[in-house]
Amino acid sequence: MSRRVILIVLDSVGIGEMPDSKSYGDSGSNTLANIARQKGGLYLPHLQKLGLGNIHSIAGVPPALSPEGCFGKMAEKSAGKDTTSGHWEIAGLILDKAMPTFPQGFPAEFIEHYEAAIERQVIGNEVASGTEIIQRLGEEHVRTGRPIVYTSADSVFQVAAHEEIIPLPELMRICQIAREMLTGELQVGRVIARPFLGRPGEFYRTSNRHDFALEPPRKILLEYIREQGLEVCAVGKINDIYAGRGVTDYCHTKGNMEGVDKTLDYMAKAESGLIMTNLVDFDMLYGHRNDVAGYARALEDFDARLPELYAALGSEDMLVITADHGCDPTMPGTDHSREYVPLLVFGQDLQGGVNLGVRSTFADLGATVAEYLNTKPINNGKSFYRDLK
Incomplete structure (x- = not known):
């Protein structure tokens, strides 16, 4: 058969x-x-x-x-x-x-621990559209090198970064760290790497997205x-x-x-x-x-x-x-x-x-x-x- x-x-x-x-x-x-x-x-x-x-x-x-x-x-x-x-x-x-969602963003204490783990400060930590937030915060990200953290109505922790500022291997590394840290009441369904390219006012997401799903x-x-x-x-x-x-x-x-x-x-x-x-x-x-x-x-x-x-x-x-x-x-x-x-x-x-x-x-x-x-x-x-x- x-x-x-x-x-x-x-x-x-x-x-x-x-x-x-x-x-x-x-x-x-x-x-x-x-x-x-x-x-x-x-x-x-x-x-x-x-x-x-x-x-x-x-x-x-x-x-x-x-x-x-x-x-x-x-x-x-x-x-x-x-x-x-x-x-x-x-x-x-x-x-x-239901998997947890974070309509007010992730707890400040978690963000502090995450920043220490990846040795970078982040910006964002809010509910947002992925295409909108890179236009709004992308220029600051390019200037500071700080990754953009955001979520949505879904059970997700998303990290956006310009591929020329934070190379893909590094973006994947800091997303993997988030996946390992998000446990217990913070155990979201997916951590999503959201790379983008372009210039201020013209940022666009690339196809190099990767989802770090819960097992x-x-x-x-x-x-x-x-x-x-x-x-x-x-x-x-x-x-x-x-x-x-x-x-x-x-x-x-x-x-x-x-x-x-x-x-x-x-x-x-x-x-x-x-x-x-x-x-x-x-x-x-x-x-x-x-x-x-x-x-x-x-x-x-x-x-x-x-x-x-x-x-x-x-x-x-x-x-x-x-x-x-x-x-x-x-x-x-x-x-x-x-x-x-x-x-x-x-x-x-x-x-x-x-x-x-x-x-x-x-x-x-x-x-x-x-x-x-x-x-x-x-x-x-x-x-x-x-x-x-």
């Missing part, structure tokens, strides 16, 4: 508020439907044929009369609405406690697949999110379209196992910046690439399209939103038109992938594979 699963995570493409969204400040969030409403409709013909419009009413994406794929939506059982918790839950880990506390889906002797190919920030656990090969990408390109490259050479891709532009470039037009355009650009993915599928391949949380650009603020995520499943030998309903956890997807690839079952989730046959 040479089965493969191609699992594409459309980062932040949520499909409606969850019942507990009010407690997260996210009442009314619906990333897909609100973008479509504000844009007067979305043109997503290939996702529409899979059954996207059968999950929820989306302007411009009517329900398919005979969907080619299976469709449904998934609730996040873990506390939180973070990239790490969402991806971990897909892989079988459910978190009882998953238990075995995850990717490790079960690798133990079965199968390949696990990670595209985008997948390798970083899982701290490399279970991954046999990986590549970073500079944007959604390169993410699709690299997915196709792996489909051309990986004979069995899992190809897992994160397309981050939806979240990073558009959701967090409240860019409705850009988000809509990115959705339509991805939809236009689906025929290439279909053409590369083998007879025993399963294509899955989902997300990890929401980030509704039509809502006030720039935070992630606590939403259901879409679930679309397609394969030449799988049934089409099956309504998979509302799954109680993202781990149902992980359990299904495990069963499809004939690995040991993961710790959480209920497989829906029998509904696909």
